[in-house]
Amino acid sequence: MSEKMYARLLRLYPSAFRKEYQCEALQLIRDRARDETGLFNKVRLWWDLVTDILTGLPQAYGNSYAVPDAAPQSANAQRVPSFKVLDREPLRPGLILVAGTLSLAAAAAFGFLLSRPIAYLPLPGSNGRMSPIEAVLQRLNRAMDPDSAMGGHRAVATAVSTGTSDPQARPSAMATASAPKPYALALRAENKNGVGMGDRVVPIQMQNLHEQSAERAMAQRAFEAQPQREGQREVGASGNALANGVTDNEHLDSAERQRVLDRAIANVRQYYFDRDIAKNTADKLLAHEKAGDYDAVTDGAVFADLMTRQMRDASGDMHLMMEYSRDKLPDGPPAQTPEDLARFRAFLEQNNCFFRKVEILPHQIGYLKLDLFSEPSICRPTAVAAMAQLNNAKVVIFDLRDNRGGAPDMVSLIASYLFDHPEYWYSPRSAPAEDSWTRSPVSGNNLADKPVYVLTSGSTWSGAEQFSYDLKMLKRATLVGEMTRGGAHAGVFHRIDDHFGIGIPEEKTINPFAKADWEGVGVEPDVKVKAAEALETAVKLAEARLRKP
Amino acid sequence: MPKRKLDPLPSAAFQILLSLADDELHGYAIMRQVEEQTGGRMRLGPGTLYSSIQALLEGKFIEEVDGPVDPRLQPERRRFYRLTSAGRRLARAEAEKMADVLRVARARKILRGDYV
DSSP: OHHHHHHHHGGGSOHHHHHHHHHHHHHHHHHHHHHOOSHHHHHHHHHHHHHHHHHHHHHHHHOOOOOOSSHHHHHHHTTOOOOOOSOOSOOOHHHHHHHHHHHHHHHHHHHHHHTSGGGOOOOGGGGSSSOHHHHHHHHHHOOOSSOOOSTTOOOOGGGOOOSOOOGGGSOGGGGGOOSOOOEEEEEEEEOTTOOEEEEEEEEEEETTGGGSOHHHHHHHHHHHTSOGGGOOGGGOHHHHHHHTOOOOOOBOOHHHHHHHHHHHHHHHHHHOSOHHHHHHHHHHHHHHHHTTTTTTOOBHHHHHHHHHHHHHHHHOOTTOEEEEOSSOOOSSOOOOOHHHHHHHHHHHHHTGGGEEEEEEEGGGEEEEEESOBOOHHHHHHHHHHHHHHTTTOSEEEEEOTTOOOBOHHHHHHHHHTTOSSOOBOOOTTSOOOTTOBOOOSOTTOOGGGSOEEEEEOTTOOTHHHHHHHHHHHTTOOEEEESOOOOOOOOSEEEEOSSSEEEEEOOSOOOOSSOSOOSTTTOOOOSEEOOGGGHHHHHHHHHHHHHHOO | OHHHHTSSOOHHHHHHHHHTSSSOEEHHHHHHHHHHHTTTSOOOOHHHHHHHHHHHHHTTSEEEEEOOOOTTTOSSOOEEEEEOHHHHHHHHHHHHHHHHHHHHHHHTTSSOSOOO
16 A cells, blocks of 8 residues: 555656656565564654655756766767757646746736836837937937936027027037927916916917027026016016016806817817827816806806816826916017027026025035026036035035026936936926936036935925925935925916917826826925925934934 | 766765675665664665665766576566766765864864774
8 A cells, every 4th residue: 555655656756767766666665564564663664755755856856867878978079969858758738737827927927017107118209200219329329418308308509509609508418409399388477567477387388499599499498487586577578578468358258168168179189198088088078068067157267277177087187277367378489589598698697597505514514505497508507517516515405495497407407416327307297208317427526425405495396396306206305394386387388369278298208206296286395394494404404414424 | 967966975875875885785775774884864765765876877976787686586676786986986085074074073072082
């Protein structure tokens, strides 16, 4: 009986082993059973067999069971390839089933990983301007200096000749810049008194930009984001153009409502990046109209808010928005003359490009108060000089409490100093592109591994929020102060009529950190204190950190 | 390849080599010899025994030989094994290694007795 059972156990051994030694093994058991009689000996025999299975199996599988003769060597000597058959028995059905299941599981897991969002990195050439191969080549050939633009909206200074720009102001990396792409501009709607309306700021799609000077456009873009309290209105022809709106009657009639609705729907269908969601959203709006939901609405702002809510409900996209302005929206980008540009340049230079303070505080704490991320085509030397001044700091504090955003290129340029490798620099406005990475490392820079504190306030906004948000999410900075204002304003603005416009995301953006960005909610600081106390708190934190060994 | 498998030499393989030092033996006799020379501490089961024998064969440390053809003494045909010169060298090297260990153990007063 024990022999039969052992014969079954032997099936655990490799077939080559069984073929070679099964008879001997069984003979050995027979011999032992014959010689070892008595209960104790029988039990001991079985104990030996069980432990033998455990200890002998690995070695049995480790042997090659090749016939130890010289045949393979002679074959090799004649340089004839030889093949060894590992197992002469056909595979068992169970084994095939297990292997098949495992393969399918592996393929499914691979497919699942491929479908993860991080794998979605559209090539910059996918819009047809550049072949994918060209795009990859361009990415490989890109110069590694600290200049980057946000979301592919890279400036094209080298394509421009205005006669006023000095060569120093041109970022060298722009030599590789791609063809002009319509800018998303943040235009500030103003009332007749020239006082900013506060939150009603929407990005404006600036079409036909290729006919204009790109540098002018950049200048205007940064200019429009300047803090109103600077009061430098006389230098901004564009600002004046925007202020020329005339207050109209605020009541909507059904005909205007219908016109606005129709054009909004048409715009969503035409421009929204996902055709299915666009169709669904448009259908929902039509359904609301059919149900008479808009009939009682006569106030433009209420109408815009209602449509915004409904579009967001239908699409789940918080960047879709209907905008209403009591003042007449500008027809398009105002014309700019070289004189305007010169004035703008002089304005930035007078303000030291809004680098308000660059200091080394006691204990080698670097302090930079920056109130605007100015256009790098003009302010790059200033930025480089400021960062060089901070180069020996042990800790850097960026004071963005009065910073209202500005040029994305400058945000990315300064961030480049804080990393020792290209870091993905998330922008809520655009899809990942070849320039969505910081231009790190910056040669000669010592700040890549230094602790960073960012001071925020309720006025910190837009590009300054991007700087804060990205550094926080990358765990590269500690944010000290108040919740920021919450302006990511993604989406491209389409003018519907004098008072209505619609913001539509046209590119699928990828937020690697979370599902939502800071649009409408702000960026939450790590250390919450009043803005007025933020600097003091950050200095204390920095000193405490420096004291640690 | 087989050399690596036997380096370090497993104690079962070493005992098999020792058991074959004087005589050609078949599997069961090897098992009994090993049991005897280890004072009953090591009883090789068929799996361990024949896996070790296979490894030693692949390393050419032992070889198979024809046993005595005496149906009265050996009713079943058995495979006999013999130590090769390489196997003898291997066993000696292993024994010397152990002697070194023994020497150290005695020098450190872990084990009583004379120096080997």
